[in-house]
Amino acid sequence: LIYGPGRRKPEHKNLPPGSFGWPVMGETLEFLYGKPEKFVFDRMKKYSRDIFKTRILGEDTAVICGPAGHKFLFSNEQKLFTAFRPHPMQRLFRSYKAAGGSPRPSAVRDDELKTIRTPGFLKPEALVRYLGKMDSITQELLHSHWDNRDVVLAYPFTKSLTLTLACRFFLGIDNPERIARLVGNFDDVTVGMHSITVNLPGTIFYRANVAAGNIRKELRAVIAERKAAISSGRAPMGDILSHMIVVTDPTGKYMPEAEIADKIMGMLTAGYSTVATAMTFFMKYVGERPDIYKKVLDEQMEVAATKKEGELLDWEDMQKMKYSWNVMYEVMRLTPPLQGTFREALTDFTYAGYTIPKGWKVYWTVSTANKNPEYFPDPERFDPSRHDKANTFPPFTFVPFGGGPRMCPGNEYARLSILTFIHNVVKRFEWEVVDPKEKVEGDMMPSPQKGLPIRLRRHH
Numbered sequence: 001l002i003y004g005p006g007r008r009k010p011e012h013k014n015l016p017p018g019s020f021g022w023p024v025m026g027e028t029l030e031f032l033y034g035k036p037e038k039f040v041f042d043r044m045k046k047y048s049r050d051i052f053k054t055r056i057l058g059e060d061t062a063v064i065c066g067p068a069g070h071k072f073l074f075s076n077e078q079k080l081f082t083a084f085r086p087h088p089m090q091r092l093f094r095s096y097k098a099a100g101g102s103p104r105p106s107a108v109r110d111d112e113l114k115t116i117r118t119p120g121f122l123k124p125e126a127l128v129r130y131l132g133k134m135d136s137i138t139q140e141l142l143h144s145h146w147d148n149r150d151v152v153l154a155y156p157f158t159k160s161l162t163l164t165l166a167c168r169f170f171l172g173i174d175n176p177e178r179i180a181r182l183v184g185n186f187d188d189v190t191v192g193m194h195s196i197t198v199n200l201p202g203t204i205f206y207r208a209n210v211a212a213g214n215i216r217k218e219l220r221a222v223i224a225e226r227k228a229a230i231s232s233g234r235a236p237m238g239d240i241l242s243h244m245i246v247v248t249d250p251t252g253k254y255m256p257e258a259e260i261a262d263k264i265m266g267m268l269t270a271g272y273s274t275v276a277t278a279m280t281f282f283m284k285y286v287g288e289r290p291d292i293y294k295k296v297l298d299e300q301m302e303v304a305a306t307k308k309e310g311e312l313l314d315w316e317d318m319q320k321m322k323y324s325w326n327v328m329y330e331v332m333r334l335t336p337p338l339q340g341t342f343r344e345a346l347t348d349f350t351y352a353g354y355t356i357p358k359g360w361k362v363y364w365t366v367s368t369a370n371k372n373p374e375y376f377p378d379p380e381r382f383d384p385s386r387h388d389k390a391n392t393f394p395p396f397t398f399v400p401f402g403g404g405p406r407m408c409p410g411n412e413y414a415r416l417s418i419l420t421f422i423h424n425v426v427k428r429f430e431w432e433v434v435d436p437k438e439k440v441e442g443d444m445m446p447s448p449q450k451g452l453p454i455r456l457r458r459h460h
């Protein structure tokens with residue numbers, strides 16, 4: 001076990017209420033293996049609805065709660081807080097950890113942030129270029145995997161689809177065998193990102209570490225091929241991989257290959273299972289509600305009616321899919337693809353009358369608000385109309401992509417790929433969820449235990 005003793009100092013008297021749980025483990029097990037909303041709700045009720053302390057994943061942590069907490073956090077990035085990756089992530093993604101002699105960790109993390117955001121690969125202007133191809137890949141995969149089938153598994157399919165899209169647009173790869181190898185390994189890494197870091201054969205973390213090694217190897221092969229193609233002038237230059245290969249730092253140095261591989265791995269991990277989860281739970285919730293299915297279908301058929309035979313989706317079409325996106329918001333409210341993330345306090349700070357010491361970790365999670373009946377009456381009910389303009393809730397209440405300067409840079413990409421999937425799937429099929437009681441595992445990153453079997457019926 002890597003968890004050492006905490007860094008609590010005796011002079012910190014005004015800490016938020018809460019419990020550090022068990023020696024060494026703290027409350028890690030309750031945090032990882034209980035229901036996320038139960039973990040925070042129980043403690044908000046017992047201690048404070050604004051902020052409570054705990055000890056999770058080896059760190060003294062303040063959990064900042066509710067819309068006011070989200071607002072405070074998102075408005076003080078790099079003033080009071082910087083990003084923090086929990087230990088399992090630091091070990092799986094080596095560049096998340098400051099190597100000896102490199103700048104302070106927060107500088108490293110900001111650098112990571114810039115690589116992804118600055119060149120604008122994920123901005124709408126750039127994404128417009130991907131849309132037609134996104135549509136045709138989605139159609140091809142639905143055709144080859146779902147047409148003429150009776151019962152299919154939604155989750156494995158959406159994972160292959162989202163990784164195929166990500167590999168195509170971020171790496172310029174479209175080799176199906178390579179993508180299939182990556183899917184299995186990414187699954188293991190995703191599960192291991194929030195696990196106990198015991199690196200012994202048979203543990204979740206061990207499997208994740210092996211998988212991370214396999215991905216790095218595969219990506220280094222991709223990088224080597226791309227470098228060769230760039231030097232012979234045959235390479236596509238519009239994707240993130242080519243950019244990382246040719247860009248230099250202020251001293252004129254190229255990014256080391258290992259770092260490129262790690263950054264790409266981080267981005268694919270952030271962007272692939274989240275989107276697949278969102279698509280899968282769309283199939284579940286909408287499969288159980290024919291009334292909502294009908295409305296989504298009507299909206300998508302209106303879009304389809306404006307297109308010529310074979311014409312691919314464009315930017316304007318996406319803006320018309322408002323009801324479908326509200327349905328997706330409701331899917332993400334009930335089953336958030338990502339619970340939340342950690343920060344580190346850059347300085348002592350005071351919130352809701354309590355003082356949090358410098359160096360403590362701060363955790364925010366959608367779960368402190370997304371099922372609170374104060375904001376979402378009858379919170380378990382699936383009701384997309386909550387997201388209508390007329391029914392809006394207070395700002396920072398529903399933040400599936402976070403907010404402020406660290407808001408998910410992939411949110412627009414996610415919206416386009418999910419809407420493209422919805423368009424094509426409802427246009428082709430009606431479906432029924434085979435086992436509505438199927439268990440959902442891994443609440444930090446939820447997944448249906450059997451992969452969500454659904455029974456398809458093609459429209460005539």
Ligand code: HEM
Pocket residue numbers: 083113116122266267270271272274275278332336337338339340341342399400401402403405406407408409410411413414
């Ligand atoms: C439905 C899909 C998605 C959801 C719900 C989602 C949600 C989130 C959330 C909640 C965060 C944390 C923000 C914070 O720390 O405050 C985040 C960060 C991030 N997301 Fe997404 N995301 C999705 C898809 C994507 C996609 C498709 C990509 C890549 C193309 C992506 C890349 C990232 C990256 C790189 C970060 C880290 C940003 C940083 O630390 O500054 N995400 N996402």
